[in-house]
Amino acid sequence: MGCGFSKYTACCTGSEQDGLAAEAQVDGGNEDNVVEGVDLPWFHEFTIDQLRKATSGFAIENIVSEHGEKAPNVVYKGRLDNQMRIAVKRFNRNAWPEAQPFLEEARAVGQLRNQRLINLLGCCCEGEERLLVAEYMPNDTLTKHLFHWETQPMRWAMRMRVALCLAQALEYCTSKGRALYHDLNAYRVLYDDDYNPRLSCFGLMKNSRDGRSYSTNLAFTPPEYLRTGRVTPESVTYSFGTLLLDLLSGKHIPPSHALDLIRDKNLQMLSDSCLEGELTNDDGTELVRLASRCLQSEPRERPNPKSLVAALIPLQKDSEVPSHVLMGIPDGTAAFPLSPLGEACLRMDLTALHEVMEKIGYKDDEGAATEVCFYIQIVEPVINHLKPLVLYYSFFVQFFYHVLIVSIEDYS
Secondary structure (H helix, E strand, C coil): CCCCCCCCEEECCCCCHHHHHHHHHCCCHHHHHHHCEEECCCCCECHHHHHHCCCCCCCCCHECCHHHHCCCCEEEEEECCCEEEEEEEEECCCCCCHHHHHHHHHHHHCCCCCCCEEEEEEEEEEEEEEEEEEEEEEEEEHHHHHHHCCCCCHHHHHHHHHHHHHHHHHHHHHCCCCCCCCCCCCCEEEEECCCEEEEEEEHHHHCCCCCCCCCHHHHHHHHHHHHHHCCCCHHHHHHHHHHHHHHHHHCCCCCCHHHHHHHHEEEEECHHHHHHHHCCHHHHHHHHHHHHHCCCCCCHHHCCCCCCCCHHHHHHHCCCCCHHHHHCCCCCCCCCCCCHHHHHHHHCCCHHHHHHHCCCCCCCCCCHHHHHHHHHHHHHHHHHHHHHHHHHHHHHHHHHHHHHHHHHHHHH
């Protein structure tokens, strides 16, 4: 989503939530929603005007869906008036023709609160509009980091952390009566501000009341789903098994092909060559054994989420190391989300930058005094904040030399 990859959903902390929290408290809630590590407002019903404003009128540049604007149900990133970042899933108008079933499903999912989930914050149901509002995850998907990495492949310890976090998310959902997860795949796993993996809440609801539950290639679909068209808890375990194969191989291998390699004891062909020196034979064998159990053709022979968690705990490595370190992200870049100005500069988006400048009162016809004031009040603090980030800082130096200094010289 976004630049070709999923990117929708993010951590909501502290002051960013205060405004919405106060507003949402009127809807009541369950004390079970407040769990350690999760500080979120209660589920809230938004108006379409609120979400239209938050997404700049559902602007194309805010689309972060896996397939962009061509997706049947488009996901947008947005920002509420209190600056809280959100992801908004806008359903096709034919997906949920009746409002009540949609509201009932959304409210049920909205009661879940867990640090392994990308939590559902609210929904909108006005006229023909059906939308879900969730936390926004700023650091891309498992698909990008596992299959399309740029600087370094994902380490084995991080891959096992992803597997455990997903199993824990599924165990939590099952314990709360939401055992069904639709179309579990690497796009459904996103990374929060600290690069911790989280499971999207969007998969806890179907894409339509009577629609298909799997959009992936049929080669990756549970065999019983092909026969009945129904998702069961055991179907979710099967999909989890395909994710384990993804993590082991670094590729999206069809389960049938992977099982052939396993039967032939050709584990070397199944393992990612980038893991040489990290992956031991014992760990590889254990993960293959667990994936094989998940991929059993007979659904009742597959393990449940609680068993998955128990099997994955012994495979954890470097548990005390923060996720952003395992991901090779420099210290300090994971914990502080950029401001709208910082995001505009990072994208080198002149249109967005100009909008930010106008909001703070900048006018390009008031001479050098405005330029200098703009630098002192806005640019200099941002540069100081981003100095640890060498790439960002070098861009600021070059960018504002041309935009600011050259502009001032033109006035003189």
